[in-house]
Amino acid sequence: xxxxxxxxxxNRRTPYTDRVEALGVSGFSIVNHTLLPKSFARSVExxxxxxxxHVQLWDVGCQRQxxxxxxxxxxxxxxxxxxxxxxxxxxxxxxxxxIDNSAGxxxxxxxxxxxxxxxxxSIADSDVLLWAKALALGMNLDLQVSxxxxxxxxxxxxxxxxxxxxxxxxxxxxxxxxxxxxxGFHGRQLVVARSGYSKQGGFEIYLDDSALGSTLWDTLxxxxxxxxxxxxxxxxxxxxxxxxxSYGNEMTxxxxxxxINLDRFCHLQGEIDYIGRPALEAIAAQGPSQxxxxxxxxxxxxxxxxxxxxxxxxxxxxxxxxxxxxSPAFRKNVGxxxxxxxxxxxxxxxxxxxxxxxxxxxxxxxLPFENPG
Amino acid sequence: xxxxxxxxxxNRRTPYTDRVEALGVSGFSIVNHTLLPKSFARSVExxxxxxxxHVQLWDVGCQRQxxxxxxxxxxxxxxxxxxxxxxxxxxxxxxxxxIDNSAGxxxxxxxxxxxxxxxxxSIADSDVLLWAKALALGMNLDLQVSxxxxxxxxxxxxxxxxxxxxxxxxxxxxxxxxxxxxxGFHGRQLVVARSGYSKQGGFEIYLDDSALGSTLWDTLxxxxxxxxxxxxxxxxxxxxxxxxxSYGNEMTxxxxxxxINLDRFCHLQGEIDYIGRPALEAIAAQGPSQxxxxxxxxxxxxxxxxxxxxxxxxxxxxxxxxxxxxSPAFRKNVGxxxxxxxxxxxxxxxxxxxxxxxxxxxxxxxLPFENPG
Numbered sequence: 001x002x003x004x005x006x007x008x009x010x011n012r013r014t015p016y017t018d019r020v021e022a023l024g025v026s027g028f029s030i031v032n033h034t035l036l037p038k039s040f041a042r043s044v045e046x047x048x049x050x051x052x053x054h055v056q057l058w059d060v061g062c063q064r065q066x067x068x069x070x071x072x073x074x075x076x077x078x079x080x081x082x083x084x085x086x087x088x089x090x091x092x093x094x095x096x097x098x099i100d101n102s103a104g105x106x107x108x109x110x111x112x113x114x115x116x117x118x119x120x121x122s123i124a125d126s127d128v129l130l131w132a133k134a135l136a137l138g139m140n141l142d143l144q145v146s147x148x149x150x151x152x153x154x155x156x157x158x159x160x161x162x163x164x165x166x167x168x169x170x171x172x173x174x175x176x177x178x179x180x181x182x183x184g185f186h187g188r189q190l191v192v193a194r195s196g197y198s199k200q201g202g203f204e205i206y207l208d209d210s211a212l213g214s215t216l217w218d219t220l221x222x223x224x225x226x227x228x229x230x231x232x233x234x235x236x237x238x239x240x241x242x243x244x245x246s247y248g249n250e251m252t253x254x255x256x257x258x259x260i261n262l263d264r265f266c267h268l269q270g271e272i273d274y275i276g277r278p279a280l281e282a283i284a285a286q287g288p289s290q291x292x293x294x295x296x297x298x299x300x301x302x303x304x305x306x307x308x309x310x311x312x313x314x315x316x317x318x319x320x321x322x323x324x325x326x327s328p329a330f331r332k333n334v335g336x337x338x339x340x341x342x343x344x345x346x347x348x349x350x351x352x353x354x355x356x357x358x359x360x361x362x363x364x365x366x367l368p369f370e371n372p373g
Numbered sequence: 374x375x376x377x378x379x380x381x382x383x384n385r386r387t388p389y390t391d392r393v394e395a396l397g398v399s400g401f402s403i404v405n406h407t408l409l410p411k412s413f414a415r416s417v418e419x420x421x422x423x424x425x426x427h428v429q430l431w432d433v434g435c436q437r438q439x440x441x442x443x444x445x446x447x448x449x450x451x452x453x454x455x456x457x458x459x460x461x462x463x464x465x466x467x468x469x470x471x472i473d474n475s476a477g478x479x480x481x482x483x484x485x486x487x488x489x490x491x492x493x494x495s496i497a498d499s500d501v502l503l504w505a506k507a508l509a510l511g512m513n514l515d516l517q518v519s520x521x522x523x524x525x526x527x528x529x530x531x532x533x534x535x536x537x538x539x540x541x542x543x544x545x546x547x548x549x550x551x552x553x554x555x556x557g558f559h560g561r562q563l564v565v566a567r568s569g570y571s572k573q574g575g576f577e578i579y580l581d582d583s584a585l586g587s588t589l590w591d592t593l594x595x596x597x598x599x600x601x602x603x604x605x606x607x608x609x610x611x612x613x614x615x616x617x618x619s620y621g622n623e624m625t626x627x628x629x630x631x632x633i634n635l636d637r638f639c640h641l642q643g644e645i646d647y648i649g650r651p652a653l654e655a656i657a658a659q660g661p662s663q664x665x666x667x668x669x670x671x672x673x674x675x676x677x678x679x680x681x682x683x684x685x686x687x688x689x690x691x692x693x694x695x696x697x698x699x700s701p702a703f704r705k706n707v708g709x710x711x712x713x714x715x716x717x718x719x720x721x722x723x724x725x726x727x728x729x730x731x732x733x734x735x736x737x738x739x740l741p742f743e744n745p746g
Binding site: 008009010011013029030033100101106125126127128130131132133134135136137138139140147246247248249253275304305306307308322323 | 381382383384386402403406473474479498499500501503504505506507508509510511512513520619620621622626648677678679680681695696
């Protein structure tokens with residue numbers, strides 16, 4: 001394994017790991033005890049431009065599924081998220097924050113409704129499986145909670161639709177954003193959803209048979225030869241510019257969904273029953289004391305944001321940077337940050353305390369960042 | 374960060390990360406969303422010999438604590454493990470497998486009893502916090518479940534007692550294996566337990582104030598100057614020879630505690646009530662179909678065991694290697710493995726299918742490996 005990351009069975013391989021290794025992956029991260037490619041031969045910036053112009057295959061098998069299936073599946077799904085699921089129909093994807101009884105965020109998965117009694121939470125980095133299993137046990141609910149043999153493969157970029165259509169047929173062109181259809185592939189019916197962790201458009205293919213991993217990768221790879229297809233992975237520049245949040249970075253259990261701007265996914269009226277509702281209502285009544293904002297930071301390309309950087313106004317810390325990187329489009333560093341109420345208006349000048357005692361001027365921005373034009 | 378591992382806030386630093394970076398850590402692993410050093414400048418083999426002769430400081434802050442505190446704390450702790458906790462007294466540590474309702478292993482923590490209504494599960498790599506919180510919620514129990522600001526630092530090796538005694542006083546010499554005492558340190562009362570993830574003897578110090586991380590590290594470091602103290606980390610050679618299991622490697626949710634030889638921690642008589650008991654009783658009635666065993670493997674030093682290697686007898690797969698490495702003491706590769714009933718007797722010859730089509734002869738061994746003499 002070509003990185004300093006220790007390799008062992010505990011860091012699970014995906015059905016696509018053999019292929020990304022063959023294509024020169026130069027490092028991995030760990031999400032849900034599973035390998036996530038973090039870089040290939042090219043720089044993050046070169047990858048960014050490629051993603052915005054062409055199409056990439058991303059091994060996002062680490063987005064494991066937590067399956068709820070059985071008579072009480074819909075009841076448990078609603079219990080787990082403040083988003084109102086009553087109007088959700090089979091074939092839809094919903095972004096669904098999961099909170100605990102203090103309204104602290106435990107995860108921010110995409111929920112797929114396969115059938116009225118069958119759901120998949122496609123999760124970020126925490127063991128939602130244990131949360132869901134224990135709730136089912138403790139509440140004595142009638143359903144199965146499991147981690148099925150399902151491994152998403154993302155096809156992202158402006159040519160993603162052409163590539164996916166060339167493999168699965170033109171019907172996929174009619175799939176709406178955050179919806180899915182089922183497509184035949186070597187005897188399986190795969191969920192093909194219009195979704196993904198970039199704003200460049202694309203699909204996520206939920207392979208449900210790990211033995212077909214190389215076949216699926218190779219089929220897409222060969223079909224993409226004319227489209228300059230490349231291996232890729234979530235791109236830090238693109239995701240920050242787009243304001244895409246990352247669980248564990250922009251939000252932890254210490255954060256409630258309102259302060260990271262998830263208000264529209266928090267149902268506070270009517271009779272739906274979910275964990276954390278009283279705590280969330282109390283926070284909403286007062287209003288959050290900090291909010292997620294963009295930040296444009298002056299100076300040379302910044303180092304990696306491995307721990308939160310303080311944001312200062314005068315002599316007071318008024319927030320923290322949670323992720324940051326040099327943006328070639330803005331010719332500045334762009335960051336995501338949590339900023340207190342008195343300073344969160346776009347245009348507010350602040351100072352960022354970088355590692356090593358350096359300080360840089362910055363200015364608060366709305367999210368997603370507006371195109372520098 | 375000196376590794377191919379992506380660095381971000383999601384991969385949490387510990388109070389000791391600054392110090393291990395200053396001492397030349399050359400790579401990290403991720404456990405519980407937290408950095409665990411995996412290597413320093415020396416080879417794993419050089420580290421192994423040092424660990425067996427001297428004393429090392431290990432940043433095992435990734436062993437996060439799941440705290441149960443309140444009137445129902447003891448009830449929930451017992452619900453979570455098949456080990457009988459009725460005789461456990463404050464000041465003891467118990468190794469406590471955690472299983473789900475199918476008797477599948479979710480974690481194998483060390484449980485510390487601080488007081489009759491106050492427990493810490495010192496966990497391996499899975500979010501036991503979510504499991505415990507959801508059980509408390511679903512069962513409507515009266516307690517607080519949290520992850521406190523507690524970060525174990527391990528002192529391991531034959532000179533560990535001398536080092537710890539020089540800092541905390543000679544009283545620690547009387548602490549028995551898997552017991553702890555509280556020791557004053559800069560105004561805190563720290564749990565100092567005789568325990569750790571090696572068989573070379575030592576202590577784990579449960580720092581409960583992250584702001585004192587560098588102070589604790591430096592105090593031990595300076596006191597160890599005469600003892601050839603070095604930074605270290607769990608050593609793969611030593612742990613395999615000692616038969617120490619690793620959650621995620623030797624066992625997953627697919628395994629029950631009987632097949633990895635945890636029979637003595639599984640209480641199957643009397644009236645204690647824990648999750649998974651009916652499933653465990655059914656498995657015990659039949660007897661497990663496979664068992665954890667040692668394996669001595671012929672040939673040159675083997676590659677890293679990144680995915681299970683098949684164990685073959687005749688034309689049939691009879692097991693899998695879960696961890697393996699070259700042992701300088703045995704002058705052979707040593708492995709941990711799950712092997713089916715007909716082949717698990719020590720001395721049974723088998724064949725191991727290594728990566729790249731290579732095959733090596735091997736022989737089943739009891740655990741821990743007997744000293745080669």
